[in-house]
Amino acid sequence: MRLLSPENQPPPLTGHDLYAGNRPLAEGLRRAAPWAEERVHALGVALGGDPLEWGRLANENPPVLRSHDRFGNRIDEVEFHPAWHSLMRLAIENGLHALPWREPRDGAHVARAALMLLAMQVEAGHACPVSMTFSALPALRATPDLAEEWEPLLTSLEYDPGLRPPHDKAGVLCGMAMTEKQGGSDVRANTTVARPIGGGEFELTGHKWFCSAPMCDAFLVLAQTPEGLSCFLLPRVLPDGTRNAFHLMRLKDKLGNRSNASAEIELVGAWARLVGEEGRGVRTIIEMVNHTRLDCVLGSAALMRAAVEQATWHAAHRVAFGSLLSEQPLMQNVLADLCVESEAATLTSLRIAAAYDEPGQAPFRRIATAIAKYWVCKRGPAHAAEALECLGGNGYVEESGLPRIYREQPLSSIWEGSGNVIALDVLRAIRREPESLEAFLAELDPDLRPAVVDIEEPGARRLVESLAVAFQGTLLRRHGAAEVAEAFFARSGGVYGTLPRGIDFAAIVDRHTPAR
């Protein structure tokens, strides 16, 4: 028996290598993008040091709205703790917002996904502007002139915060503003109006109910023109250095994601340029949304891994009733089940990311992103709750970091399409692009392919869940550890920790316990 502390408290999990300890991730990266191993590993090592503390500080010192200066002039700024800026700088310098655009080569999206999976473990909030900046470029490419102008700035490895004209900056960030009070999922209900002023330029007037990372340099915004809902690029600072009429009304008091700011904004004749075709705004911005949906999957998987690290570490150092928790059969069952979920989510993330590397996989990507977003993000909150309980009372205390994960997890299931909306989107894909379902089914092991695909609306969640589980089972058979795949197929479908006897719990837990 290892009794490491007389008080029976585990040592803090710091100074560890987040990458090397994450075997499913390291194995997946080696398969798809071995050229990126060194840099992903370097980030994994770096994240185990000071960034853990930056994450805590950024979460505990949330951003503050500064609507006016001391003389009463509108400034519409948000002030962040220095720890937030440190996290952002690390992410941007490592190209988490741009790697595949800067280095379009085989496995580039997988390499970036691996970097994101690591960074989001430390603090998920800062992934929001990173993800939106990454995702904006594919949408912006609908208007090549705009893309050409903005691409060098959006893909720069310099983090250059502060509101200044884009051409005076070494790098910029981009957000998005679609959701209005009257509708988030149903953006057709948008009432923000865009008035043409000539030359592809417009003035936007309206209110947006959720606009995250409002200190970004530009936003893709949906607004109505006579032709219908259209997409616009709206900079915060105008080319002449004056501020655009983009007013921050208040910041949301959120359940989690507290390091990041999410604002309500008012546009009062704000200057913007059309992106893509007028009246085809949803089609234009969906390019951005699909990439951020991928990042929702990565976010949930990253937080599962962070939770597994903490739970397995605690159990390996805490004694109850005379032996380590990690050696007690029922705790092993719970931990193993949590590890299986994490491995399945990691493999899912990497497979979906890989589909973004190959143009020929567009039909698969279309449906698989939605299926993975639905399932992996839905599994997050229950996973966090169970991992938290593994730490007992300590898990309920902020300092453990588990409450932060627990509060963050529901978010990725809500934004970029909530559960029902995503499930219905899968049905839409099946109806309108049947080749996407064919591509997805072809990916599954034959014995896991559903005999019938019921596309009645009330059954949408059931269908998507069954497709997602078949997909994860296939991936685990192909790439997971044998004992993990065996456990996956033996799950009861109830709460965690109900795996049957005969599963090699210890081997599964050992595979996932962080090494230090």
Ligand SMILES: Cc1cc2nc3c(=O)[nH]c(=O)nc-3n(C[C@H](O)[C@H](O)[C@H](O)COP(=O)(O)OP(=O)(O)OC[C@H]3O[C@@H](n4cnc5c(N)ncnc54)[C@H](O)[C@@H]3O)c2cc1C
């Ligand atoms: C922290 C945070 C940050 C955000 N940041 C941004 C941002 O930066 N930019 C931005 O544009 N938006 C942002 N959002 C908004 C987010 O994308 C929306 O909240 C989300 O899309 C859901 O829209 P809604 O809130 O209007 O809910 P609704 O659309 O009203 O949906 C409510 C519920 O009804 C369900 N539902 C909807 N339609 C159907 C249907 N046909 N059948 C069955 N069920 C249905 C949904 O799944 C959901 O569960 C943010 C949200 C949060 C929480």
